[in-house]
Amino acid sequence: MGHILDGILRLPAALALTLVFLLPALEASAFVGVIIPGEIGVILGGVLANQHKLPLLAVGLAGVAGAVIGDSIGYWVGLRYGAALLSKIPNRVLKPEHITAAEDSIRRFGGKSVFIGRFTAALRALIPGLAGMSRLPYPRFLAWNALGGLLWAVGFTVLGYLAGSQYARIEHYANYLGLALLVLIAVALIVRHRRRSRKKGASPPVPR
Template sequence: MDDSENLNLFAQWAVTLMEVLGSFGAGVAVAVENLFPPIPSEIILPLAGFTASRGSFSLWEVLVWTTLGSLVGAIALYGLGAWLGAARLRRIVARVPLMKVSDVDRAEAWFARHGDKAVFFGRMIPIVRSLISIPAGIERMPVLRFAVLTTAGSAIWNSVFVLAGYFLGENWSSVERYADVFQLIVVITVVVALVAFVVLRLRRRRRGTMVS
């Protein structure tokens, strides 16, 4: 692609992969993006769709390889969660200030009730789409079920962005602006939730100290 010098670092890296490996390179880029959430799929996927629109490879190849790439990256993080395990997680949480082992118990109970939905819909939420694989591994969700839910959720997310890049053509980068707004909302929500958690936990600790 002769305009790659106008792209940011991540996009240039993805372009190089696709130039060398074809549509398989798009899958590799997505797999790496799953392992390192700061790499934005919101750039890689529309760029892959745009590249397909120029005839470098077919649209169906991009959709298949990017979905497989998502699955591979998710399986790797699932393995990390399985290695960590609930028992080791409890030992770690017990040493973290403001955290309690009972927090792990509540999280396990929540995941037991909503794990399927969390994995499926989590694949369509920035940042969460990578991290949701870790608790699935910790709780040892059956691998086949995890793979099916991950593949289904990833296929939807990937298709939206790949098709947007395919049909927008030279304007594929405009997708990133809307995706950035969505990601910002997610980040703000997470930050607010964390701040609220810390404030509530500090208040409870202060009350406990005053009572004692």
């Protein structure tokens, strides 16, 4: 894998940027994420931006577009062909426990499972298709998909940019970093919610 990653970093800028888009896009639409996590391409795009070979904004936009478009395709594939496709993928490639975990997530959290799954490598390639199979309304899917794709792609782009030549450490722990990013987002949302609740609950000053 190390030789492959180094080879990607030596690609022409345009081709490397295409991979930043394609790896997240193919993750759920073609189940490529079962083998190669999509954040690899986004992290390497950030590294290339650090090396001034790609614009940082272009990397972020390509990563977001790939994540959102790829998951949307995965949703429609699951809606129409999901059961037939899952039955043809060998268990050694697609573990049954991962399918069960993704199905449980959709049952428990509904649209929020799309957001949560974006930050978990084992679920990210499966949840869009299973959401389609479960007939989750597409507008709800798209809203959570767009939010998750935006935060995920921007987060890993920035991580790759900050890591620079130390990208291998980031890549090795990418799944844990994704979970940590999800926790940080959740904490930020909880803090924001509590602040708003305190402001609404605060009594107005008594006029004198």
